Amino acid sequence: MKKYIFGVVFIALIWACTSENEEVAVDPDTTVSFERAAMLSNWADNIIIPSYDAFAVEITALNTAYTSFKSDATITNLQNFRKSWLSAYKMWQRVSMFEIGPAESVGLRLNMNIYPTDTQKIDGLMTSGTYDLTLSSNRNVKGFPALDYFINGLGVDDDAIIAKFKDENKQARFGYIDAVLANMTTLTDNVVAAWKSSYRNVFVSNNGASATASVDRFVNDYIFYYEKFLRAGKMGIPLGVFTGTPIPKNVEAYYEGQISNELFLEGLDATQDFFNGKYFGVDQTGESLATYLDALNSVKNGEDLNKIINAQFNAARTAVSALGSFRSEIENNTPPSAMFLAYDEVQKIVPLLKVDMVSAMSISIDFVDADGD
Amino acid sequence: MNKLLFLPLFLVVLFVSCDNNDGDDTTIQISNPASYTFERNGNNTVNFNGQTTRLQMGNEIVKALLTPTTSAEQLNAMYGHIQGASNFQDANLNASDKNMRSKTAASVDFFSANTSNQALIRADFDAWLSAQVVEIFPNWQVRATPGVAGQIPDGSATRYINSKGLEFDQLWTKGLIGALVTDQILNNYLSTAVLDEGSNRADNDADITVDGNSYTNMEHKWDEAYGYVYGLNANAANPNADLGADDFLNKYIGRVEGDDDFKGIADEIFQAFKLGRAAIVAKEYEVRDEQAAIIKLKISEIIGIRSVYYLQQAKNLLGQEVPDFGAAFHDISEGYGFIYSLQFTRKPNSNEPYFSKAEVDALLVDLMNDGPNGLWDVNLSTLENMATAIAARFEFSLEEASE
Numbered sequence: 001m002k003k004y005i006f007g008v009v010f011i012a013l014i015w016a017c018t019s020e021n022e023e024v025a026v027d028p029d030t031t032v033s034f035e036r037a038a039m040l041s042n043w044a045d046n047i048i049i050p051s052y053d054a055f056a057v058e059i060t061a062l063n064t065a066y067t068s069f070k071s072d073a074t075i076t077n078l079q080n081f082r083k084s085w086l087s088a089y090k091m092w093q094r095v096s097m098f099e100i101g102p103a104e105s106v107g108l109r110l111n112m113n114i115y116p117t118d119t120q121k122i123d124g125l126m127t128s129g130t131y132d133l134t135l136s137s138n139r140n141v142k143g144f145p146a147l148d149y150f151i152n153g154l155g156v157d158d159d160a161i162i163a164k165f166k167d168e169n170k171q172a173r174f175g176y177i178d179a180v181l182a183n184m185t186t187l188t189d190n191v192v193a194a195w196k197s198s199y200r201n202v203f204v205s206n207n208g209a210s211a212t213a214s215v216d217r218f219v220n221d222y223i224f225y226y227e228k229f230l231r232a233g234k235m236g237i238p239l240g241v242f243t244g245t246p247i248p249k250n251v252e253a254y255y256e257g258q259i260s261n262e263l264f265l266e267g268l269d270a271t272q273d274f275f276n277g278k279y280f281g282v283d284q285t286g287e288s289l290a291t292y293l294d295a296l297n298s299v300k301n302g303e304d305l306n307k308i309i310n311a312q313f314n315a316a317r318t319a320v321s322a323l324g325s326f327r328s329e330i331e332n333n334t335p336p337s338a339m340f341l342a343y344d345e346v347q348k349i350v351p352l353l354k355v356d357m358v359s360a361m362s363i364s365i366d367f368v369d370a371d372g373d
Numbered sequence: 374m375n376k377l378l379f380l381p382l383f384l385v386v387l388f389v390s391c392d393n394n395d396g397d398d399t400t401i402q403i404s405n406p407a408s409y410t411f412e413r414n415g416n417n418t419v420n421f422n423g424q425t426t427r428l429q430m431g432n433e434i435v436k437a438l439l440t441p442t443t444s445a446e447q448l449n450a451m452y453g454h455i456q457g458a459s460n461f462q463d464a465n466l467n468a469s470d471k472n473m474r475s476k477t478a479a480s481v482d483f484f485s486a487n488t489s490n491q492a493l494i495r496a497d498f499d500a501w502l503s504a505q506v507v508e509i510f511p512n513w514q515v516r517a518t519p520g521v522a523g524q525i526p527d528g529s530a531t532r533y534i535n536s537k538g539l540e541f542d543q544l545w546t547k548g549l550i551g552a553l554v555t556d557q558i559l560n561n562y563l564s565t566a567v568l569d570e571g572s573n574r575a576d577n578d579a580d581i582t583v584d585g586n587s588y589t590n591m592e593h594k595w596d597e598a599y600g601y602v603y604g605l606n607a608n609a610a611n612p613n614a615d616l617g618a619d620d621f622l623n624k625y626i627g628r629v630e631g632d633d634d635f636k637g638i639a640d641e642i643f644q645a646f647k648l649g650r651a652a653i654v655a656k657e658y659e660v661r662d663e664q665a666a667i668i669k670l671k672i673s674e675i676i677g678i679r680s681v682y683y684l685q686q687a688k689n690l691l692g693q694e695v696p697d698f699g700a701a702f703h704d705i706s707e708g709y710g711f712i713y714s715l716q717f718t719r720k721p722n723s724n725e726p727y728f729s730k731a732e733v734d735a736l737l738v739d740l741m742n743d744g745p746n747g748l749w750d751v752n753l754s755t756l757e758n759m760a761t762a763i764a765a766r767f768e769f770s771l772e773e774a775s776e
Contacts (some may be wrong), residue, residue: 136526136699
C-alpha cells in the first residue's frame with residue numbers, strides 16, 4: 001500500500017561536468033510515506049458524513065419544535081423552539097467548514113448563515129407576501145440569522161415576542177418562517193444525500209497531490225473557513241479589526257446576544273477536532289492533518305509543528321472562553337481590549353496553518369483576497 | 374510641525390541629454406516638487422475641476438445602474454447631462470455644463486477625424502445603459518440560467534447578467550476607463566496636438582497665462598490629463614495614498630499596484646505626471662514628451678494587465694470541479710470592458726493603440742461566440758488564447774498578469 005508517496009525529498013546529484021551523462025541519486029532514508037487516501041476516508045466516513053447526519057437530525061428537530069410553536073404560540077413552545085435553534089446552530093458550526101462538492105455547488109454556507117440579517121428587508125418581503133428565498137439576493141434574509149430575528153429580536157421579552165405571533169401579521173410571520181425552514185431543510189437534505197450517493201467516492205478517490213486533488217482543495221477550504229469565517233466573521237469584523245470601527249450588530253446571533261462566544265468555540269473545537277482527525281461524536285481519531293505532519297516529521301524551531309498548532313488552538317480557546325459575550329465585550333468596552341487580545345490568539349493559528357503546515361505538505365494556497373467589486 | 378509638510382520641497386534634477394552624437398550635450402535644470410503642487414507668483418496653477426466633475430458623475434451613474442427603479446431615460450440623461458437638468462443627487466453636478474458622453478471617444482488624435490467610429494462607440498455606451506433597463510431590470514428577481522437574464526451569486530455578492538452572462542453595468546464602467554478616461558489622457562491631453570496647439574508653446578515660453586487664471590494653456594492641458602487619473606483622491610497632490618477613489622482608472626492603478634509583479638507602477642505614473650508638469654514650467658518640452666511617453670506606456674499596461682487578469686481568473690473559476698459561473702461571469706464582464714478599452718491605449722511614440730478597433734471588435738465577438746448562450750458556453754481555451762494574444766502585445770508576461 002505504499003502506492004502514494006508524498007513529501008519525498010530528493011537529493012539529486014547531477015554529474016554533468018565533463019560528460020553528457022546524468023545520474024540522479026535518491027537517498028531512500030529521507031522518503032516519507034503517508035497515505036492521503038486513508039486520511040480522506042477518515043475525513044469523509046468518520047467526520048464529514050456523520051457530522052452532516054447529525055446536522056440533518058438537528059434540522060428535523062428544529063422543524064418539530066417550530067411546528068409546536070406555530071400550532072400553539074406559548075412561552076414554553078417559544079423557549080423550546082429557541083433551544084432547538086441553538087442546538088442546530090451549534091451543530092452548524094461543525095459542518096460549515098465542509099464547503100466542498102455538494103455544499104460548494106449550492107453555496108450552503110452563505111445560504112444558511114449570512115449575518116447581520118437584513119431585518120428591514122425581511123419585514124418588507126413578509127408584508128408583501130411574495131418572495132423567493134432561493135434567490136441569491138435573498139441570502140441575507142434567511143437561515144439561522146433570520147430565525148434569530150424572529151425568536152429573539154421582535155420584542156424586549158418573551159411576552160412581547162409572543163404578542164407578535166398573535167397580532168394581525170401572524171400569518172405572514174409564520175408563512176415567512178415556514179419558507180425559511182423549508183429552504184434550510186431542502187438545502188441540508190440535498191447536501192447530505194449528495195455526499196452519500198456519489199460525492200463520498202469522488203472525494204475519497206481523488207487522492208493525489210495536485211491543485212485539484214481532494215486533500216489540496218479541502219485544506220484550502222479548511223484554512224479559508226478558519227481565516228474568513230471563524231476568525232474574521234465571528235470576531236474580526238464585529239471587532240472592527242479590518243476597518244478600525246467596531247460593529248456590534250455584526251456579531252453572530254446578535255438578537256440572542258449571549259451565545260456568539262459559544263458558537264465561536266463550537267467552530268473552534270470543530271476545526272481543531274478536524275485537524276486531529278477526531279471522529280464525530282466518538283472518542284477516537286484517524287489519519288489527519290496532525291498525523292500527516294508527524295509523518296513528515298515537521299518541526300518548527302525545534303518543536304513538533306503538530307504540537308505547536310494544537311497548543312495554539314488551546315491558547316485561543318482559553319482566551320476566548322474568558323470573555324463575556326462578544327456583543328457585550330464590544331458594546332461595553334472602548335476599545336474592546338480583552339476581545340482584541342483573544343482575537344490575537346485566534347489569529348496566530350492562521351500562519352501556522354497557512355504557511356508552516358501547507359509548506360510541509362507541499363500544498364499551495366489557491367485563494368486570495370477577493371477583488372471587492 | 375505639520376506645516377513643514379506643506380513647504381514646497383524642491384528637488385533639483387539634472388538631466389544630461391546624451392543622445393546627440395555631435396557632442397551637443399546640454400544640461401537641463403528642472404525643479405521637480407515632491408508633490409503635484411505648482412504655483413506662479415504664489416498662486417496655485419493646478420486646476421482640473423471639469424475632470425473631477427465627470428468622475429463624480431460617473432460614480433453616480435454606476436450606482437444608478439444597479440438601482441432597478443432607474444429608467445433608461447434617466448440613465449441616458451445622466452450620461453448626456455445638460456446644464457441645469459436635475460439628473461444627479463449632487464446639486465453641483467446638476468449645475469455643471471459638463472457631461473461624460475461628449476468626452477466619450479472624443480480625443481483629438483483618435484477621433485477628431487474619425488467621427489464614424491466615435492458615433493459607433495457612443496452608440497455602444499448608450500445601448501449598454503438602455504439594455505440594463507430593458508433586459509436586466511425586469512428580471513431582477515429571476516434566477517439567471519443559460520439564455521435567461523437574471524441574478525447569479527458571486528461569493529456573498531449577487532450579480533445581474535443578461536441572457537448571455539454579461540453584466541452591462543460592468544461593460545459600461547470598464548469600457549469608459551478606455552473610451553473616456555484613457556482616451557482623454559493619452560490621446561488628447563498628452564498629445565502634442567493639444568499641448569502645443571496654436572500659440573501654446575510660445576505662450577508657455579513667455580509665461581502668458583489664460584485670461585483670468587494663473588496657469589498657461591499648456592499647463593492646464595497637462596493638469597486636465599492628471600485630473601482624469603487623480604481627480605477624486607482626497608489629496609490630489611499626493612494621490613497614491615488612497616487609490617480607488619473612483620470606479621474608473623484610479624481604482625485599477627491601485628489593483629495593479631497591489632500585484633507584486635507590478636509593484637511601483639503607481640509611483641511611476643505619478644512621478645511621470647509630476648516631472649512632465651515640472652518640465653512644462655521649466656519649458657523643457659523634450660522632457661515633457663518623455664514623461665508623456667512613460668504615461669502612455671504605463672496606463673496602456675494597466676488596461677492590458679487587467680484584460681489578461683480577468684480572462685485568466687475566469688478560466689480558473691470555470692475550470693473548477695464546481696464551476697463558479699457567477700464569479701467567472703463577473704470577471705469576464707469586467708474583462709470585456711477592459712478589452713473594449715484596449716482600442717484607446719497608446720503605444721508610446723506612435724499614433725497607434727495596442728489593439729485597433731477592428732481587432733477589439735473581433736476579440737469580443739470571439740469571446741461571446743462559443744455557443745448560443747454566450748459566456749455560458751465559453752471554452753476555457755478561448756479565454757486562455759485571448760489572454761495570451763493580449764499579453765503578447767505588451768512587455769509584461771501572461772504569468773505576471775494572471776494572478
